[in-house]
Amino acid sequence: GQQLNQSPQSMFIQEGEDVSMNCTSSSIFNTWLWYKQEPGEGPVLLIALYKAGELTSNGRLTAQFGITRKDSFLNISASIPSDVGIYFCAGQVLYNNNDMRFGAGTRLTVKP
Amino acid sequence: NAGVTQTPKFQVLKTGQSMTLQCAQDMNHNSMYWYRQDPGMGLRLIYYSASEGTTDKGEVPNGYNVSRLNKREFSLRLESAAPSQTSVYFCASRRGGGSYEQYFGPGTRLTVT
Numbered sequence: 001g002q003q004l005n006q007s008p009q010s011m012f013i014q015e016g017e018d019v020s021m022n023c024t025s026s027s028i029f030n031t032w033l034w035y036k037q038e039p040g041e042g043p044v045l046l047i048a049l050y051k052a053g054e055l056t057s058n059g060r061l062t063a064q065f066g067i068t069r070k071d072s073f074l075n076i077s078a079s080i081p082s083d084v085g086i087y088f089c090a091g092q093v094l095y096n097n098n099d100m101r102f103g104a105g106t107r108l109t110v111k112p
Numbered sequence: 113n114a115g116v117t118q119t120p121k122f123q124v125l126k127t128g129q130s131m132t133l134q135c136a137q138d139m140n141h142n143s144m145y146w147y148r149q150d151p152g153m154g155l156r157l158i159y160y161s162a163s164e165g166t167t168d169k170g171e172v173p174n175g176y177n178v179s180r181l182n183k184r185e186f187s188l189r190l191e192s193a194a195p196s197q198t199s200v201y202f203c204a205s206r207r208g209g210g211s212y213e214q215y216f217g218p219g220t221r222l223t224v225t
Contacts, residue, residue: 003154008174031212041117042202042216088154092212098162099142100214102154 006089006103014111019076021106029101031092032065032072037105038085046087047074061101079110114138118203118219124223125193133188133220135203141215142208144186145170146178148199149219157201161186163208193224 004023013019023032031050035043047058049065049072056063060077072089086105093099115223116137119137142163147155157170177189183213186205190197191218200221204214 006154020131033213035216040219042218045213045215050212090155090214097208097212098145098157098160098168100145100157100212102156104152 004089004091004101004103008068008106010107012109013079017079018090019079022073023103028055028069028094029091030094034063034074035088041086081110081112084110116203116215117196118217118220122221127173129193130191131167133201133203136185141205143206145204146188146210150199198224
């Protein structure tokens, strides 16, 4: 099945900087999810988006469901060292409740 | 409330050996999933169980079988392990209905030599 195109693959930033990453697909999704995964752990859900155009925040994290329903964005403001990890997007395929597609992840490194 | 638990956390098998990965959730979720995670790739669905008593193939089912033992438990079995099955395996669960949020366990790291 088609996976999502997630970019960038990796980011090296200074503490305090803002971060942006995105996911795109040729398919339409009815839900976008963003996860964070730390070494040796499972993905942890950060934000869920259910409507096209929706903008949702969770602390310093803000995510948006693209108007075309084919993309989503995640922004992290004022990064801190504990933001280090791999961030994954996931899109729920329209009309198939059990078909969730995942991006390959953005590996974030924050330098103090 | 432990969420999704998986056992074992690590496993090393020789080619041809069999084993079962266990998964349990205590959130009363209806749907459960098994994924594998390989370097540089997104999570890929192996099998899923939309509700108790049903199971279906995902994107990469070959070499695996599953059992939905009850609403809480969903196991993944490798009948004859192959090196290509070296991966990290994640179990996830979803409440169902209009909620698509999946919650993941900590993973099982499997090496097949």
